[in-house]
Amino acid sequence: MRAGSLRLPLRLGRRYPAFGLGLGVVGLWLLLALFAPLVAPFDPILQDGTIALQPPSPAHPFGTDNFGRDVLSRVIWGARIDLQIAFLGVIFPFLIGTVLGTVSGYFGGLVDTVFMRILDVVLAFPFLVLMLAIIAILGPGLASFYIAMAMVGWVSYARLIRAQVLVLRGADFIVAAKSLGFGPLRIMFRHLLPNAIAGSIVFSMSDAVLVLLNGAAVSYLGLGVQPPVAEWGVMVAEGQGFITTAWWMTTFPGLAIVTLALGFSLLADGLGDMLGVRE
């Protein structure tokens, strides 16, 4: 890696400490996930009944679980799945909500009324209950989780963007764009969206925290990632029965969730400062 490519993140980190710290934490998990086969000392799904439920030791720093699997290796491999959950669970709602919110806010009238009523229907149900219902219909698994996230999560982005678009719609540069004969697609996506999106980008970071916890919760309930795949939510669920005798089974994946969520929170906070958005 060239030294120059590190200079910008370092400079930003000094000016915005929260952003720098968040970037560091999330970056660290990203590297661990990326190089999991090299970093993890053991195979995450290799079972060995002779060393089941061993407390943390130099050979197994995070201990072993009830099947004798190395908890450290499982936490490192789990980062792959959980980062994927955070990314895919945010990106689809983000894209859908942004497009619908922009269209709704720009055209107003009937289009807006229809979109907003659909949104009200989605909001009328408790978030997790609606998601679990969708996953239950589609069948357990990560794909169902992403579909459910996309169907439920877009409402926050749509509302955020729509509010911004409503403010900007009357701005002179939008009037100017109309008077110059620009088409509605150009006005929406070249002129309105770039000026309306900062708040959503910041929100997407704090949303990643919620998605991560939702993913863990759904997996904990047995509707998300299926064993024996290492995922932090699943690991917490598996360790639940041993919480009094083998605390390390739940504590370390739990800490992993906490640190990654904290990293995203700090990123959101720092991005808010950088982009001049205050929520």
Added chain:
Amino acid sequence: MTPPLLEVDDLVVHYPAGGMLRRREVQAVNGVSLRLEPGETLGLVGESGSGKSTLGRALLGLTPVTAGHVGFDGKRVSGRDRAGLAHLRRNAAMIFQDPFNALNPRQTIATSIAEVLRVKGEVPPAEVPARVAALLDLVGLRPDLAGRKPHALSGGQCQRAGIARALAIEPRLVIADECVAALDVSIQGQIINLLIELKARMGLAMIFIAHDLAIVRRLCDRVAVMYLGRIVEEGPTEAVFSSPRHPYTAALVAAIPSLDPARPLPADPLPGEPPSPLALPPGCAFHPRCRLARPECREMAPPARHDGERITACVLSPDEITTTQPRSMEP
């Protein structure tokens, strides 16, 4: 005789002003007729709330027109006919009051101008950068400013960029809505000189919306004075300013501050404030504030009287308008 470039017939613009139980309407423009010849500059003056900005936007089809019609180049613009509007928008551009708000804050000024050229599609893509550079040069912006975003420019530079973007479509008509009101006085002068120069060089017709009469006098061939959505007086700029024929114009002219401290302003040139455009007074809209109002002014709006090039909407004859002495005034 060549047809006028822009022809406005009895234009009315009302828009809803909310109100849950009683639907109320802002009567922004109430029957305005105008003609603009190619290359001519018309000043549109009046107090804030007189409907001059709404009129400017309605001309470009940016505000729905309630009644009346706008013709451009002999083609009808208003109404359902999209072709007329498209033709107008390819030939008319607007310059805005707040230069920082008129340009997309996320685009560099070169991008903003290039976008106009690309959308209009008359300049081959390969020649767009050269054309952008030429436009920036035309409005007196250094080439190294091209890559800046609006917030990194001064107000004057930004307004020049806005003018360059307006000129990018090679307009025959420019509508300038209070385009110098937000600028420092010294910058105002520069922008006005730029507009005068461009007008002469490109043969632009211009509608110059302003409340600063001194600037209008410097720039405009003709002037139309608006009061509560109506044109109360119209005519050649010098004639209107030196011998106003409507009491409102007379009051406005008397209220122009002078640099000469020996000539004080009238103590109270125009009493009161204009009535709300939500509830226009019957008859002549100006009668509640008019010192010379007669009983009949309450009854009916005075029709526009044509006298040569001058049009007046007042029942009084010209010599009945008392005014302060015609004054010489250099901006």
